[in-house]
Amino acid sequence: MEIDPRRLRILHEVARRGGVMRAAEALFLTPSAVSQQLAQLEREVGLALIDRSQRRVSLTPAGRVLAGYAERVEDELTEARRELTRFTERLSGPVRIAAFPTVITHILVPALRELATLHPRIVPSIHEVYGRPALQELRHGAVDVLITEQDMSLPVLAQPSLAARALYIDEYRIVVPASWSDPPRDVADLAAVPWVAGEPGQASGQALDRLAGLHGFEPRRVHVITEFGPALALVAAGHGVAIVPTLALLDVPVGEVRVTDIRDVGSRRIDAVTRVSRTRSGEPDPVQAVVISAIADATAALDPTLRTHLPQVQET
Structure with missing residues (x-):
């Protein structure tokens, strides 16, 4: 046979x-x-x-x-x-990475530049997929590395078949239209304003639910938007306020929105998730390990970039 x-x-x-x-x-x-x-x-x-x-x-x-x-x-x-x-001089092969837009733009693009220089035989491909569909793709082997976001209020992803590496703690900020003459000064002022809210399953949507529950108000969700780019465009046009992670503010032109002084809004956690090896050695896939290391290096370079950019964004 x-x-x-x-x-x-x-x-x-x-x-x-x-x-x-x-x-x-x-x-x-x-x-x-x-x-x-x-x-x-x-x-x-x-x-x-x-x-x-x-x-x-x-x-x-x-x-x-x-x-x-x-x-x-x-x-x-x-x-x-x-x-x-182990017998090759350089690591090689395809690696499929699932991620969401802010991470693709500000972390994966520079990480891919580093990989192209240090490991030109590794061939990364990026899939813009996140949330439950992305986790399912990882479990099924359709992607090798998954970049996840999760609000700080939720527990760290803990499943025997998956391994997560923390990459970044991304602080939330509340942004308002630059044209507002009397922007909100504290959380109490947020109860009356219109919101450009994230989807309930997204980290920013979860952050708004957490903030509203903690301070006892029901947000007036006028718009519900998935991506931060359109959400910030609506804020800039005067249609409401939004909770956005600091990383998303790198895409905001100076003076387009106003970042309030309201702090303690929380943060989202960004992790790199892979499947746990079930082979005899139990070692992580060496190509995936190199890719995650490059992603971690690109993430570590974010703080100096943010320190340079954020003061240029108009604050109240």
């Missing part, structure tokens, strides 16, 4: 993603191609591996057993690649 390991990988993806369509997306194949490879694998082993009697494709008992072996084969190949990097 000859079993093609490439077809085992397809079975492995179908098993962990729960269907042909999702496996096809992850493998960059058509659903038809995935189905054909599964059918060929069934001919190779002489057993039905896929239960096609129901609307949703599922594995037969034999399919589940073989998928378990397929997972071990994937782990062994990962271990082999890790061991072989």
Whole structure:
């Protein structure tokens, strides 16, 4: 009995993603191609591996057993690649990074410059995806490194299958239109103003909920915006106030908005998250480790940039 390991990988993806369509997306194949490879694998082993009697494709008992072996084969190949990097002069290979706009602009872009100089054989690719979808992509192996944001009120991500490295504590500031002659001076003044709020699942949305709950007011959410660029544009146009992280203020032209003196608004935590290695060595993937190190270096360079830029933004 000859079993093609490439077809085992397809079975492995179908098993962990729960269907042909999702496996096809992850493998960059058509659903038809995935189905054909599964059918060929069934001919190779002489057993039905896929239960096609129901609307949703599922594995037969034999399919589940073989998928378990397929997972071990994937782990062994990962271990082999890790061991072989010890014999190469330079690290190489693709690394898929999921992140959100402010991190892409101010952390990943400079990190990629450093990687291109120090490790030109590493090929990073950035995917703008965040929140629950990004975490799911990490678990499924569609991305290798995930940059997350989370409001300080929430616990640190703690799951046995994931490892998180803290990158940055990004303080929130409250911004108001520069045209307002009498801007809010303290948190009590924020109860009456219109808000350009973040989505409830975002760190900035969570920060507003936390601030309102702590001080006993119900914010008047006139606009609910996902990205900080449009939110700051609405603030600049006079449509309300917003909570934004300090990092987002690097994109604000001088005089466009006013950063209030209201402090103690809290912060968001930015982490780099990877899957925990399940190989024999237990060591982190060396390519991913180098990428995260470059990201951490770029993050460390933020403070001098912020110290230079923020005084230029008009304050009350």
